[in-house]
Amino acid sequence: MGKIVAVTGNEAVAESLRQVNPDVCAAYPITPATDLMQRFSSFISDGKVDTEMVLVESEHSAMSACIGAAAAGGRVATATSSQGLALMWEMLFIAAGDRLPIIMPVVNRALSAPLNIHGDHSDTMGARDSGWIQLYSETAQEAYDNAIQAFRIGEHPDIRLPVMVCMDGFIVSHSIERVEYLEDSEVKNFVGEYRQVNPLLDIDHPKSYGPLILTDLYHEYKRAQHEVMTKVKNVVLEVASDFEKLSGRKYGLFETYRLEDAEIAIVILSSAAGTTKDVVDRYRDKGIKAGLLKPRMFRPFPYEDVAAALRHLKAIAVLDRADSFGGYGPLFSEICGAVMSMDTKPPMINRIYGLGGRDYMPDQAEKVFDELIGIAETGKVGAIKEYIGLRE
Amino acid sequence: MKEPLWKKLTPGSVILEPGSSAKFKTGSWRSMRPRWIEENCIQCLFCWIYCPDMSVIVEDGKRKGFNYDYCKGCGICALECPGKKGNKAIVMEKEGS
Numbered sequence: 001m002g003k004i005v006a007v008t009g010n011e012a013v014a015e016s017l018r019q020v021n022p023d024v025c026a027a028y029p030i031t032p033a034t035d036l037m038q039r040f041s042s043f044i045s046d047g048k049v050d051t052e053m054v055l056v057e058s059e060h061s062a063m064s065a066c067i068g069a070a071a072a073g074g075r076v077a078t079a080t081s082s083q084g085l086a087l088m089w090e091m092l093f094i095a096a097g098d099r100l101p102i103i104m105p106v107v108n109r110a111l112s113a114p115l116n117i118h119g120d121h122s123d124t125m126g127a128r129d130s131g132w133i134q135l136y137s138e139t140a141q142e143a144y145d146n147a148i149q150a151f152r153i154g155e156h157p158d159i160r161l162p163v164m165v166c167m168d169g170f171i172v173s174h175s176i177e178r179v180e181y182l183e184d185s186e187v188k189n190f191v192g193e194y195r196q197v198n199p200l201l202d203i204d205h206p207k208s209y210g211p212l213i214l215t216d217l218y219h220e221y222k223r224a225q226h227e228v229m230t231k232v233k234n235v236v237l238e239v240a241s242d243f244e245k246l247s248g249r250k251y252g253l254f255e256t257y258r259l260e261d262a263e264i265a266i267v268i269l270s271s272a273a274g275t276t277k278d279v280v281d282r283y284r285d286k287g288i289k290a291g292l293l294k295p296r297m298f299r300p301f302p303y304e305d306v307a308a309a310l311r312h313l314k315a316i317a318v319l320d321r322a323d324s325f326g327g328y329g330p331l332f333s334e335i336c337g338a339v340m341s342m343d344t345k346p347p348m349i350n351r352i353y354g355l356g357g358r359d360y361m362p363d364q365a366e367k368v369f370d371e372l373i374g375i376a377e378t379g380k381v382g383a384i385k386e387y388i389g390l391r392e
Numbered sequence: 393m394k395e396p397l398w399k400k401l402t403p404g405s406v407i408l409e410p411g412s413s414a415k416f417k418t419g420s421w422r423s424m425r426p427r428w429i430e431e432n433c434i435q436c437l438f439c440w441i442y443c444p445d446m447s448v449i450v451e452d453g454k455r456k457g458f459n460y461d462y463c464k465g466c467g468i469c470a471l472e473c474p475g476k477k478g479n480k481a482i483v484m485e486k487e488g489s
Contacts, residue, residue, distance in 0.1 A: 099404030160403060198406045206410035213405055220398035221405055227398075 002181040009140035009172035012179045013079070013105045013165070014039035016147040018049055019187035022103070023074035026054035026065035030084035031117045032169040033107040037079050059084040063091035063102075070100035071209045073199025075155070078102065081169060082109035085123045089130070095162045096131025097225065098209055101154035102162040104132075105147055108270070108321075109169040110356040118357020119169035121269060121322040124298075125330040131225060133163040133232055134299040136269045138255075140177040143167040145249055146296075148182070151191045152239040158231050160197065166298075168271040170357060186246055229300040236297055253302040254295045256309055258284060262291025264372035265310065267335055268319040269295055272353070272360040276319075279365035290369050295331070306338040314376035316348045317368045319388075321360075323352050328385055347375050350385040364389045418445070422465035424484045426458055433481035439469035 007015070010033070017025070017040050025044075027037040043049045054065045062078050070076040080088060085106055095102050106124050110116040124134060133153060137143035143165060150163040167173060182190070198207055213221060233253060240251040257277050259265055266276050273294040283290035293309055295301075310316060316339075320329025327333070332350035339345050351368055354360040367388065375381055402408060433455065440448040440455055447463035449456045470482040 097404065098406070198402075198404070198408065205408070208407040209404070211405055211407055217397075217401070221401055223398040224401050224403070228403075 002183045002186065004178060004180050006176050007140060007179050008035070008174050008176055009137075009143050009167050010036040010107065010174065011039060012140040012144040012181075013147050013167070014043070015181060016144050016187070017077055018043045019182070019184050020075070020077070020148065020151055020191050021049045021188070022051050022077040024052045024054065024066070024069035024076045025078060026056055026062045026069065026076075027078045027080070028056055028059045028062045028084060030059070030081045032109060032119075032173045033079045033081040033084070033105070036105060036107065036173070040079075059087040060091060063088040063095065066102045067091060067095050067098065067100055070095070070102050070196070071098060071199070072201045073196040075151070075194040076100075076102045077104065079105040079107070081107045082111055082117075082123045085127055086111060089127065092127055092130035092132060092162075094210065097221075099160040099228070100162060101151075101160050103147065103150045103154055103165070104162065105143065105165045105167070107169045107173045108166050116356040117169070119171050119173075119271075119321075120355045120357065121166070121320070121330075122355070124164055124166050125322040125324075127164070128299055128330060131161065131229075132299060133159075133161055133297070135163065135165050135296055136298055137165065137167040137172065137296075138270055138273050138294060140167070140172055140175070141179045141249070143172060144179055144181070145243065145247065145251065148187055148190060149236075149239050149243050149251070151194075152242075153232070153235055155191075155194050156235045156239075157197065159228060159235055161228060161232070166270065171271045180247070180249075182247060190242070190246055232300050233297070233302055233305075251296060253297045253305050254293055254309070257292040257294070259291035259293055259309060261289060262312075263289040263314045264316070264369060264376050265291040265293060265313050266317050266319055266365060266368060266372075267293045267295070267310075267331065269298070269321065269331060272319065272321065275360055275362055276365045279362050279369065282362075282366075283369055288369070288373065295334075298331075298334070301334045301337070303334070303338040304341070306335065307341050310335070310339065310346065311342055313346045315372040316346050317351055317372055318348060319351050319353050319368065321352075321354045323355065332385070347379060347381045348384070349375070349381060351388045352385070353388050358389055360389065417461045419461045419463055422460075422463060423487050424465040424467055425460070425487045426463065426465065426467070426470055426482050427485050428455075428457060429479075429481050429483065432476045432479045434474070434476055436474060438472045438474065439482055442468045442472045444468065
């Protein structure tokens with residue numbers, strides 16, 4: 001049993017990286033992830049980890065250095081936010097295509113323009129097709145736990161893929177919460193020794209990364225990359241099961257809250273799920289069968305499992321903290337993909353909330369639930385996609 | 393059932409066989425072809441140094457011919473060639489002429 005502390009999300013994730021002690025970390029500061037890497041670099045300066053820190057001139061270089069270090073054979077981590085992730089975009093696909101398990105906490109922040117430093121999911125949603133595994137965290141505890149599990153998931157011999165561990169900027173990254181830390185030895189044993197399968201530094205067996213592959217085989221390589229993603233779900237569950245034995249904290253592909261006998265439900269990611277759970281309780285107290293589903297693993301998206309969990313509902317609202325302008329919110333699109341397999345499809349609405357760190361307040365969830373009650377009764381849906389929490 | 397091709401690929405498109413690029417002959421890209429004129433050659437080996445591929449054949453410290461399997465006809469060798477008394481030892485000619 002480790003200790004119980006009062007820390008911010010950034011502090012908790014920096015602590016997880018200290019406990020994992022990666023070989024190489026290349027990072028560039030960006031709000032609100034700056035504080036995470038700053039704390040981690042203090043561990044390096046204080047000799048508490050053996051990590052080689054590469055200070056680079058941009059996030060593009062940070063990810064490039066991580067790719068090089070991971071190909072060389074190292075256990076590698078970095079962290080970023082928003083514009084930083086956007087600048088890494090080109091290299092994200094290379095990390096995934098080269099099958100390099102880089103672990104990257106992403107402190108979710110809005111993208112410019114207009115310039116904004118606060119939390120929303122537009123950054124990681126923009127990177128959802130990059131081939132990275134994505135885990136979303138509601139609290140500092142979940143961010144800490146997900147970061148530790150991410151090493152086991154990404155480095156699993158059958159997977160070998162990079163992982164983003166997402167948490168909401170400021171709301172989680174800079175708020176102090178109660179977090180239970182594992183013992184250093186427990187984390188060390190849990191993540192184990194990492195052995196790269198094809199390290200470049202194995203100079204007795206020279207090899208090349210990043211070849212040119214054109215019309216003859218590119219299509220086949222992408223098919224193989226898709227196949228790896230189909231294996232991620234079982235590994236995530238296996239790692240979560242081991243983690244539960246160690247910590248007593250249970251993780252799955254998603255979390256459900258009072259969903260089993262619910263008639264209406266909100267599907268929502270990350271910190272806003274906490275607020276929504278309170279509102280679910282209030283509605284339950286009033287005798288209304290409200291529930292919640294909070295995806296944890298967004299890539300790969302567990303369509304079948306989500307469908308099984310939502311099948312019995314009379315109406316569903318999917319709340320997105322990111323927009324796809326001219327399209328539906330990214331989470332809504334995925335839930336539509338899940339619902340597609342159902343014989344009787346529950347009516348669904350998409351509500352965009354909390355962009356650029358706009359507070360998501362209980363009254364917003366209440367309005368959505370009230371609307372769902374009407375939809376469940378009449379089966380009639382008005383506007384499918386709308387913004388909520390707009391100022392008058 | 394035959395195993396599909398995509399299942400036989402090395403994960404991450406890593407090439408595990410060193411030097412396998414030799415199997416990929418790039419000489420067919422060439423539209424201009426270098427021709428060596430031995431009597432004008434002073435064996436300075438500038439062509440060997442400047443060749444961006446490895447298409448200048450050198451044996452026992454002396455340049456011999458070109459390896460046309462990989463020469464893409466960039467013409468750098470011909471440009472750098474000092475020749476002898478104003479006469480180039482490498483000239484570029486249109487492929488197939």
